[in-house]
Amino acid sequence: MNSLVPIIALTIFVLLFGAGLLFLVSLVGPKPKNSSAKNSTYECGIDVQTTGHSKISVRYYLTAILFILFDIEIIFMYPWALAYGDFIKEGHGLYILGAMGVFLLIFIIGLIWEIKSKALEWD
């Protein structure tokens, strides 16, 4: 709780700072003169060809899914890394090394499979 109040206060302050700055600038700056050429979506000077959102390669979402799975495996290593020294001090070093060894083995098999299966190829 001690650290929560300043975090929330800083978030609110930064949001207000940004929004206030944008608002002030919109008061100061010149009023926009609109024309259809200026208002249209930027497409390197030609007329707008597509409606904005064209088809996008599925690889982006495949990358994101694999990221989530590996990210969780990495998160599982954090408490392990934190308690590693304590385990060694109590003489259970080999146990904790083995426990994570099996997990890391699964991780490595997964990584090798992903690379071999060409799921991570971009062309």
Next chain:
Amino acid sequence: MNSLNMLGDFFLSPVGINHYLGLSAILFCIGMVGVLRRRNVLVILMSIELMLNAVNLSFVTFSHFTQNINGQIMVFFVMTIAAAEAGVGLAIAVTIFKRFKEVNIEFFEQLKG
């Protein structure tokens, strides 16, 4: 004790286990309404995430108020499963979307092996 009394008790007492559990119950039911009423499969997946979060919240609450760390481990596992579920669910949704251009759950009923 009548229900009005109970409500008054609830809001005037200092924040304790009941309040967190109440928040968790509200979140769970909002997620449930989403699952039942929405027809977009992605929004349904998100509502399920909301329900899982509600369960996590109650786990953490019990863990805190009974000073038992087991609850937090459960939360850890639930988060893992939830992420895995979201990954596979989205993979299936994307595959169906690229084939049929459809995310409506009622359309999914007509799919055949």
Next chain:
Amino acid sequence: MGADLFEVSVNLVKMIIIFVMMVQLVPLLVWVERRGSAFIQNRLGPNRVGPLGLTQLLADAVKFIFKEEFVPEKTKRFLFYAAPVVSLVPAAIAFGAIPLSLPINIEQFEMFGSTFGPYRFAFQSFEVGIGIVFVLGISSLGAYSMLMAGWSSNNKYSLLGALRSCAQMISYELALGLSIVGILLLYGTFDFATMIDAQQGPLTFMLLGKEVSVPFLPNWGIFYQPLGAILFFTAVFAETNRTPFDLPEAEAELVAGYHTEYSGLKMNMFYIGEYGHMMAASALMAVFYFGGYDIPFLSPDSVRETFLGWGLSANKAAIATAFLFHVSMFAKILFFLWVFIWVRWTIPRFRYDQLMDLGWKTMLPWALANTIITAIVIYIMRTNWS
């Protein structure tokens, strides 16, 4: 946040000062970047406005403020405006969680006829116990502002750039997260201050139950984790979307990436967010691998004693010591910021498939190897074999 009004207001002011410092450093860095790039490319750079072109910063600021507020048609207006504002938040909070110097311990003192104290002010916006995990989590929220900007612009270049930078960010977050495991193994803590405390003094480690000391080297993380440091710094480049990994802004194919449709101050806010990320990353680099606010061979206590010897009161000595060590931390941050700029103008941009290959197929396995080697070496060194 504090027990009484004095403590609360000091903490608030401190928080705002750190944020404003971060924002104020951005124009200065832009100037350094322009002059530095000119220096590297054998040009002059901006040198007309004021001495060394320093007042160029002011001119730029004025220009940004008096730009026309312009939104293209068919944009989602709310998200279009929200994206640059949101991009400030992760950087500011991540930077606020990193200790910039020793905490200041203030003893009881009298002011305006009443006594205050004792207080302990941390030299950072707020102390979070889970420092590393919190900073990683908060900085991963940076992806939202990009996606919001890319999607709300209703422009295919924006959307493509946003997706690209997002995929790039998350790919390198793996290597980033994994390279930190080595540091966690080494220090056994999430807390930044504890980590920095462990890096004081000369290089000392346990070898097979005996303590070995190397008196001429500081006890910094870089000597234990050289590979981890390299991986971390490389991943950070990709996280902050800096060259050689600034693929989202590849002009040849994507115009200007997710901020194609942005102009004026809104555009500038994205830059503040980017530079804020760079500052947080530099500070993390200093904390993890270069001893944080540590000055080699100079312990805080001896410095405080010296200040006390000069006739300063205990409170003033504590403040002076904190600021002295803050200078050390700040110098390290500035050095790494200069390395960011230096690399930008030295190494050409990667191609997108090369970038993804580097992240997934090179850096992730190496980070894994770093973790395993660190674990085994720590096991061998710290176990009591007798």
Next chain:
Amino acid sequence: MDVSILLFYGLATIIVFFALAVVISDNPIYSALYLAITMVTLAFVYFLLKAFFIAGVQLIVYAGAVMVLFVMVMMMFDLKKEKNSFSKGKFANFIKVGSAGWLCGLIFASIMLSKGMLPLANTNTPQAVADTSTKELAILLYTDYIFAFELLGLLLLLIAVGAVAVSRIKGGTHE
């Protein structure tokens, strides 16, 4: 008025508001962004409950990974505002919302009625340090729950294989 009461009710209001917005908003991209806000606020609630590491994991996994994936997929789909975002049938909808509300009331009533039945520990222990509580968690996770932990590793591997296999299915317009 204690700060923690203010904090709890503030955070709870934000959570409930944005959770409702997720369900009500008829643009799925906005739904996903609202859900992200809900997740971040929930992480703050975990802070309030002194589950520091869980709060960090919530930020990294839910807010930083899962929701980013959702937003990315939404943007790829380019979904417009939906015309039929809710299921039809007045009576059916009434039953659906009613049953959810009934469940909510039921849980509330059971919470209030079972008040005091759970032996609560003293939560006013001195400021829990994040490191020690995380170490406790780690020791439990790698001793009592070691089997579940290794199984989860295996599960994640299977999911990765499955996701790649599913996305390999031929056909459709997206490359």
